[in-house]
Amino acid sequence: MVGQQQVVDAAAAAAAAATTRVPVPPPKPLLRTIGGNLMETFFPDDPFRAVARESGGRRALAALRYVFPFLEWLPSYSLAALWSDVVAGVTIASLAVPQGISYAKLGDLPPIMGLYSSFVPPLVYAVMGSSRELAVGTTAVASLLFAATLGKEAPPGEKPELYAALAFTATFFAGVLQAGLGVLRLGFLVDLLSHAAIVGFMAGAATIVCLQQLKGMLGLAHFTTSTDVVAVVRSVVTQSHQWRWQSIVVGCCFLIFLLFTRYISKRKPKWFLLSAMAPLASVIAGSVLVYLIHGERHGIPVIGYLKKGINPSSARDLLLSSPHTMVALRTGIITGIIGLAEGIAIGRSFAMLKSYNVDGNKEMIAFGAMNIVGSCTSCYLTAGPFSRAAVNHNAGCKTPMSNAVMAVAVMLTLQFLTPLFHYTPLVVLSAIIISAMIGIIDYKAAVRLWKVDKIDFCVCVGTYLGVVFGDIQIGLAIAVGISILRILLFIARPKTTVLGKMPNSTNFRRMDQYTVAKAVPGLLVLRIDSPIYFANSGYLRERIMRWIDHEEDRIKAEGLESLKCVVLDMGAVASIDTSGTKMLEDLKKNLDRSSIQIALANPGSEIMRKLDKSNVLRLIGEEWIFLTVSEACYYAQQNCKIGVGMGVVQCVVDPEHMV
């Protein structure tokens, strides 16, 4: 068992340990510290590395490539990739046309605006976006939110022009917000929406979107403008005499067809084309059916006349200084942030699959640009809905070119095919929306959350219930509120644990985690698991005193050696503020009165600097600051007259045997 390494006994180890003290870092120029912190806060991903590497004209090109990622892939674009992108683009166009019309109806906007929104924004994204799979289009959540908030300000039935203008304005503000967040590198604000919150939020939004479809499915002419469950159910039940069986029958048939194709392509991913084409097939079949049996006269409402031609300009419709601007601003902020959070999360997950990186801040600028341009060309809010991205990915897209192909396909539709949608029954659109939304309710994720993290589950369910029983804003407020409260509680009530010595080693570990860890007689080793800030310094002082009281009670009860020294393991204390240094000062004074020594183990450089500046270092005594817990314990045993020793040994490796 005895190898070639040399061993040093405890005394020598202590001597060796004495040579590696914890240093107080040299003072750093203030501006450099601030600069470093700002850099780390706003440019953590060092985005301009590629630009900084080049020089002269090449640097300008690199900068251009940074802003317009298409310059990166276009030069090496191959015919094979083009073919893949054309296939993918046509596929998503066949989904985009019926979905665009459906979501525009959901948002109480003219159906044609859904098609407009699938033409211009995808072109912008093809030039500026860096995700290869994201397919741009309108989303159900934003559409519903437009109807719910803007609809109150300008009922779309009464003032359609004002309503459309408000929608453009909200889209404009959303774009400005998105681009602004990207330029100011504030992408981390979007991270305040946790994954759990997004799961709950999307499920809640999908639920209320499905409920809204009861209007179309039941063929009702009037419907509540509220989105919550109670209002919708009441509206449906009180109008039961108005239900139209024709609408219900047609709707259910198409819904079953759509869900069946979804099921098939989920089981056999190669048949994805089936589910991708199903909505268009339903629209065609439904239109033909209604045309043949004159369904519009028998209780099956249809879309009606759609104007031919591509997007007219809407730049003059923006209401930047009207009494309604605030509503548009609020709606824009909420939908903009939701669109970003969802779009970036989706872009990142697909990028993960193909192992390339999506720069969040750059994506925000792309999203912002496409919404600003969109708001001036009769489009409303666009983002990257999951269903389209999944179809795009399955169809084998290679670059954002598939978005451009989709845009061209939609443009051709706008120019030549709009009259064909005249007889498309609304109930088919409802079926398309429902089948898309059901895929979004990710109950399995909620089960996973429950298993792994109960608080995340609460965030998820709270958000869901907030959206379903309140409204979308309430749900969002709950999500952000619980999430931030959790962070604050973590800081306000950090864990302190008692460490014990692991057998046969110099390591100290939590005694509640490692049953083999043993307390060292006469010593109490405590570990603090968070930065020491104003929000927890009072708590920590009381909690540490309570640990000491408990330990002394135990010592009395068991007749052990009295407590001589408290060792604080500062390894996990990443930061400290003036309340924190004051806390340590108070603690030292308190313990002095009970003749208990205090020792610190493994403080970081920031801690050392602040302890030094605040004179707490001198108060505690530099000789009571140690590199490791075991050194602290060894020193305390030597210097605190602790009778019963314990083999706290420092291991030293012979330098000769090191390479």
Place this chain on the structure above:
Amino acid sequence: MVGQQQVVDAAAAAAAAATTRVPVPPPKPLLRTIGGNLMETFFPDDPFRAVARESGGRRALAALRYVFPFLEWLPSYSLAALWSDVVAGVTIASLAVPQGISYAKLGDLPPIMGLYSSFVPPLVYAVMGSSRELAVGTTAVASLLFAATLGKEAPPGEKPELYAALAFTATFFAGVLQAGLGVLRLGFLVDLLSHAAIVGFMAGAATIVCLQQLKGMLGLAHFTTSTDVVAVVRSVVTQSHQWRWQSIVVGCCFLIFLLFTRYISKRKPKWFLLSAMAPLASVIAGSVLVYLIHGERHGIPVIGYLKKGINPSSARDLLLSSPHTMVALRTGIITGIIGLAEGIAIGRSFAMLKSYNVDGNKEMIAFGAMNIVGSCTSCYLTAGPFSRAAVNHNAGCKTPMSNAVMAVAVMLTLQFLTPLFHYTPLVVLSAIIISAMIGIIDYKAAVRLWKVDKIDFCVCVGTYLGVVFGDIQIGLAIAVGISILRILLFIARPKTTVLGKMPNSTNFRRMDQYTVAKAVPGLLVLRIDSPIYFANSGYLRERIMRWIDHEEDRIKAEGLESLKCVVLDMGAVASIDTSGTKMLEDLKKNLDRSSIQIALANPGSEIMRKLDKSNVLRLIGEEWIFLTVSEACYYAQQNCKIGVGMGVVQCVVDPEHMV
């Protein structure tokens, strides 16, 4: 050098290390976990320990003692202690009478209410309070805030009854809030006001209080109702023709006298009585002077008639359902929280000096009770102002009995001596306020903050400027806002650092802190310094990938051995949520593609449980989870085909030599 300990060579050490794996904690019943967490959050100080120890009738007595701390000290109260308390009580009464009148004038309330407020609330506190030094009374900040917020709703000059009723109502709400926070154990919310914020806030409040005194000092009849510097200076300058030299001369004389006594007793703490008695002496001297020279007719305004007799009831004046209730509620919340934060901080600092504990939540209940009772007996908001507590402490108080003595002294004043204050000049009251406020501006603390922690300094200065140039609410909002933003930023941008091996030991430490720490070839050891939450999981993933990129750049540039394994030191990761486990999963998948192994060192039990539940443990492989960084490095060297080895040795102590 070679001692008796046995050494085990590296291979054996690895074998030994294999026996102390990081355990996955056994599942705990959900309710017990929740119960434990709630207990730790709301009862961190285990307040009922003394009660739980007893049984039967003794337990009831212990519970009663818990609620009414005077039952604890009264049974063993000695004559000597009584004598000390009487001396201290009379001393603080001599300060309380002029201060009470001054602050009531500052709050635009009838001067007599200042005396009322020094009678009933101190009695309540004597029974329920647990700080021995705190002396109850009105505060300048609360008075000024009443004038600033309630004065806008009901100008005291036009509607004095409504104004007084609003003051009682605000006091009532403040009391309910304080008692409620105490009963609900939400004391930690008060901790969200950091020490730095309180320093800045008090200094700002003192500044604007002093500025308000220009009215009295200059003998002005009209004055602005705003508190900010700009408004006050404009009001003073535009009325320069109204300045009265008599008032200025008298005021300056008394101010110099007061500041001189303060200075003396600061230099010689034994002469504290000089500064404690100075305000009363000034009032007496000023009154006599004015009476003799008929100063009230020569530009020196006096208090005028004061009603004799103790507090009338004001329970019927409370406006609990009037249009003004909301203003009173808001004022009550703000003043209540400021009163708590200041009072508890002061109580705790004096308790620290005499090494006893002040229970924050219990103090809140005491404060709440005294304000609720006070609001029904014509008192307005009371707390524990610093100046009185300091005088009380210097005068040698032993128990809260000194508060009761002060109350009796004030009651006698109310019954018999109020007519004597008829000729007290207002300018003397202004001088008393200014001299009290100047002591509160703690510029030295601001300098200390600058030295130790720049962000705390920003909080302090921001709060000060907010109070001085905006108003008290703006200052508070800035204080809480910056403080919370700091916590969120700490979580959103945690530190990650590269660790290196310390020479002659198995410890790994930060290479930027310890210049002697050396990187291990082929390995990258990273340490994460915060919990991994949704707010930072995206950042951490990118930051870790960037460390790896940098390391690979360096390796290429220096022609070193390529990177084979990344070791994450999880020792400082106190907590993880589902976004965090997802991050580790993504990281593992990312690194797998570059054929880099990932290893975790020293994860806590919560981390292990969540990694296990989320299946990330299986993905990484349990054999890649280690107790220490050195074990992880050793194992990686053995298993990742790293050519150039390095003596990473595990030290094992022979159990026979351990006690």
